Amino acid sequence: MTVTFDDILAARERITGQVDRTPVRHSRKLSQLTGAEVWVKYDNLHFTGSFKERGALNRLLQLTPDERKRGVVAASAGNHAQALAYHGGRLGIPVTIVMPEGTPFVKADGTRAHGATVVIKGVxxxxxxxxxHRLRDEEGFVFVSAFDDAGIVAGQGVCGLEFLEDAPELDLLIVPIGGGGLIAGTAIAARGLKPSxxxxxxxxxxxPSFSARRRGETPRCGGQTIAEGIAIKAVGDIPFALADPLVEDVLVCGEADFEKAVAFYATLEKTVAEGAGAGGLAAMxxxxxxxxxxxxxxxxxxxxxxxxxxxxxxxxxxxxxxxxVVYRILGDDRPGMLSKxxxxxGGLGGNIIDVVHNRLALDVPAKGAEFDIMVETRGxxxxxxxxxxxxxxxxxLRMG
Known part of the structure; x- marks a missing residue:
């Protein structure tokens, strides 16, 4: 199964007026931070908070009348779920979403708020x-993959169209990979507008499912990541086949990189990014x-x-x-010690946030105390x- 540039153009025509065109802005602060010239496409500003709306709506609009009546089912950690629930509700299509255990409350609650039935199942x-898949077989629902679906990929490709139309001067795009739908569609669209x-x-x-598959290896996946939106053990067959020849390299990032990127979006760009959403900045x-x-x-x-x-x-x-900073200090347990x-x-300009006394640690003298003093500093x-x-x-001072 393939997705062409014309399919993405058709998807844009299909969804126009029903999904926001999100802004693209040059970021002077992120440019200063990274040493590159950085443009950001703010897909966090979609009504449901993520890029997933384009693909979900495009796929729903391709259902037959009988399929609309039967309703759809999907597995999602949250963003595909909310997009499908929101647009399904608008179109009068019943939506059931299966979410993994441990899905953030904000995503599960947001999905329910749009009228979908939420089932928590699977680690x-x-x-x-x-x-x-079991519900599809037993209840007759139409299964809508979050990424392994040509209609989903075509819809996500509209992101690439918008990005290159608004910032044609770009040398490259960095796109987070979970199941692969976004990078596949975006790569096809971007290359269609600018082959270089x-x-x-x-x-x-x-x-690291995409990069492992590229090497012909079985990916070793697992663990709790802040980037749960791209915590997929197996990239989709359709998106991988489409994206693999178009993607120059896949960069693997650790948890600290994602955390820093989320923090920099908040403090520098004054915008909220989830872990997966901040993936491009994490790579930089x-x-x-x-x-x-x-x-x-x-x-x-x-x-x-x-x-x-x-x-x-x-x-x-x-x-x-x-x-x-926490300063761990061993001292005498007598009046006035903490005051001193x-x-x-305080004399050096530190702001004390919290103080914890520990008198029971066996490596602390019986007449002593250990003080953990959390201090706000300038750096x-x-x-x-x-x-x-x-x-x-x-x-x-002890090691703390």
Whole structure:
């Protein structure tokens, strides 16, 4: 099964007026950060928060009247689910979604809010897919893959059309890869408009299914990743066949890269990205020499991150930058001890956020106490200044 440039043009005609055309903007701050010229396509601004709307709507509009009446079923970690639920509800098509255990609440709740029936089944996407196939066979639903479907791929390709029309000067695109639908459609569309455009993919290190298949290897996938939207154990057959000849390289990124990218989107671009959505920026942070000086397009493909997880990521980035530091101090357990330590920290401009006393650790003297003092600093140099100030005041700092 193939998808052509004309198929993507037809998909755009089919969905026009029903899906937002998301903005493309040059980012001066991300350009300064990476040393490249960076343009971002903000697909997190779709109504359901991700790029999935184009493919879902295109596929639903291709159903026969009988298939619309029977309804559809899909397996999804959340973004395909919400897109299918929203547009299915608009079109009067019943939608059932099977989600893996551990799917972020924001995605499950968002899917229900659009009127879909949500079934939580399977420890991962593969298990959810098995349950969706069972429901298809028993209930007569039409199974709509999140990525392994020509109609889905054609719809996702509209992203590439929009990107190159709005930023024709780009040298390359970096696109996150889960099942492969987005990169396949985007690559076909982008190459159709600009044959010289270079296409790079990015995968989570825990789920390198596309790159492993390229090497002829069985992918070793598993684990809890912040990029759960691309945590797919097996790339789709259709998207892989379409994308493999068009993708120059697939860059594999670790968890810290995704976390940093989410944090930089929030602090520099003032926009919310989920882990998978920040994949393109994660690749630029992990492989800076590959893109320095080039005109790079990033598909910010989703913003459906759980608010608690976003808070965790932002705080972890403060720790990496040493703007949040815990000083572990061994001292005497007597009145005024904490006050004296606080005076040193405050005198050097540190802001104490939290204090924890530990009197029960067996490597602490019975008449002593261990103090974990969390301090907000201005950065690494300021954190070191406070550390040296505490040591000069006679306090013994332990590794923390």
């Amino acid at each position: 991962d996407f593969s298990g959810s897919t098995e349950e969706a 455009i270079r296409i790079f993919g990015v995968e989570a290190a825990m789920y 942070l992990a492989y800076p020499d590959r893109f320095r000086g080039m005109k790079v397009g990033l598909v910010l493909c989703g913003g459906n991150i759980d608010s608690r997880m976003l808070a965790v990521v932002l705080n972890r980035e403060l720790v990496r930058e040493k703007r949040l 330590m606080s005076a040193v920290i 690494e140099a300021h954190a070191d200044e406070i550390r040296h100030g505490l040591e000069e005041a006679g306090y013994a």
